[in-house]
Amino acid sequence: MYHKKAIIIAALLGFLLASAVHGAVPAWDKTFGGVNNESAASVQQTSDGGYIIAGTTFTYGAGGSDAWLLKIDANGSRLWDRTFGGINNESAASVQQTSDGGYIIAGTTFTYGEGGSDAWIIKTDSGGKRLWDKTFGGINNESAASVQQTSDGGYIIAGTTFTYGAGESDAWLIKTDANGNRLWDKTFGGIENEWAASVQQTSDGGYIIAGTTFSYGAGGSDAWLIKTDANGSRLWDKTFGGTGNESAASIQKTSDDGYIIAGTTFTYGAGGSDAWLLKTDANGSRLWDKTFGGVNNEWASSIQQTSDDGYIISGTTFSYGAGGSDAWLIKTDANGSRLWDKTFGGVNNESAASVQQTSDGGYIISGTTFSYGAGGSDAWLLYVLNDESTIATSLLLEVPKSARGFKIIMSVIGLLAAVYIAKKYRK
Missing domain, CATH: 1.20.5 (Single alpha-helices involved in coiled-coils or other helix-helix interfaces)
Known part of the structure; x- marks a missing residue:
């Protein structure tokens, strides 16, 4: 014995x-792409236990690049994919399954609309067939970064406008009805550059927006939190940052009615830039913040509160892992203290754009890989078990x-x- x-x-x-010696090994991972460059920007688990991915393809479709929608089963196998675009460049940044079983996509188009580029939303049925699409913009450049179906069946979109507002660019909030018709829009900004990266409807019917401001705050740029009422009127806003550059990429309302924000800081932390996690109360006052990183550059791209009231963060690291950059997954407790982290990648550059806890307690991650797949870069989907016994990964990351x-x-x-x-x- x-x-x-x-x-x-x-x-x-x-x-x-x-x-x-190596980064963590996911339970499974899949690459999607052809001879050119592809990337995955957003992933969500669907009602059938599979996944929907929004991204961009230079291999398939009509133009230079097309918005790309992929439906995946629970094991990561592709069921179907659709491209949307014209003769110029299009991209998709955000996707959500809608109450009718279809999908709403937000992105940017250079082919359709008024100006150089326009914010773009596409509504599909459950099979990815386009039902309608809408563009929003003026004579200059606009883009959409985030979309969510609202409680009235319509949609809320966050993005950036160079045509409307006060400064060079402004954060932009657009509300539509169920058919994508604009009901109202609001701009937020000063004399310099601002943009919005993430939006969620709040329990009071209003909206919470995370973005970046160069007009307000302490440093070159600051992470920016904006709370509006149901009509998009600003109730309050908060900036977070120091003497360097900060930005916010993702926001979610938390179970205590506060907010959790993921972003990037050049002021605080260990390296050039660090992944940054901020917790606020219901009024946007900072309760705590945490940085994660090494001597090189890191950033956070997506945040979600997990079933144990902790947080899961996806991002990118140049300090840890196998290659130039690696996709990075960080799990924290309810106070933002790191429980574990994992890196995924090969000899080239990888990044993670989106993460969601799955119904079985694991994590689904979308991103981009230059090490694996068919072309220059491929869209990358990784499924990771909820395994807190990460001694080997912790050894790697230190x-x-x-x-x-x-x-x-x-x-x-x-x-x-x-x-x-x-x-x-x-x-």
């Missing part, structure tokens, strides 16, 4: 130390890329130790 335990311990030791030789030595030592112990106790 003692010998068997020793062999098991040796095997575990060898596995853990050897695992430190050792910077500059110490890869050390990691290799440690893995060899671990494997030799495993072999030695196993042989000794077999005698």
Whole structure:
């Protein structure tokens, strides 16, 4: 019995130390793409247990790039995909399954609309067939970054406008009816550049917006939180930042009626830029914030509160992992303290754009890979088990890329130790 335990311990030791050479291995991952460049910007689990992805393709479709919608089953296999676009460049930034089983997509079009580029929403049925689409814009450039179906069956869109508002660019909020017809729109900004990255309807019927401002706050740019009423009128706004540049990428209302924000900071943390997590109360007052990063650049792209009241963050790291940049997943407790993190990637550049906790407690991540797949870059979908036993990953993440030789030595030592112990106790 003692010998068997020793062999098991040796095997575990060898596995853990050897695992430190590479990033985490997802339960499964899939790439989607052709000979050119593709990327995935947004993912959501669908009512059938599968997934819907919105992204951009340069391989398929009509123009330079097209907005791309992919339906995936629960195991990551493609069921169908659709492209939307004309002779110029289009892209998709956000997708949500709607109450009728179809999908609403937000993105940007250079082919349709009024100006250089327009904000664009596309409504499809459950099979991805386009039912209608709408453009919003003026003579300059506009874009849409986030869309959500609202309680009245319409849609709320957050994006950026260079045509309307006070400054160079303004954060832009657009409300439509169920058929995509504009009911109202609002701009928020000063004399410089602002943009909106994420929007959610709140329980009072209003909206919460996360974005970035160069006009207000302390530094070059600040993360920006805006609360509006149901008609889009600003109730309050808050800026967060220091002397450097900060930005907000994603926001969600939390179970205590406050807000959780994910973004990037150049002022605080360890490296050039760090992933940044901020918790506020219902009035937008900061309760706490946390930074995650190493000596190089990191950023956070997506945030969700998890079933245990903690948070899951997706982002990108240049400090940890295998390649130039790696997709990065960080799990925290309710106070923002890191429980574990995982990196995913190969010898080239990878990034994560979106994360959602799945119905089984795992995590689905969408992003982009230059290491795997068919073309220059591919859309990338990863499913990760909810496994908090991440000793091997933690070992990896605490050792910077500059110490890869050390990691290799440690893995060899671990494997030799495993072999030695196993042989000794077999005698």
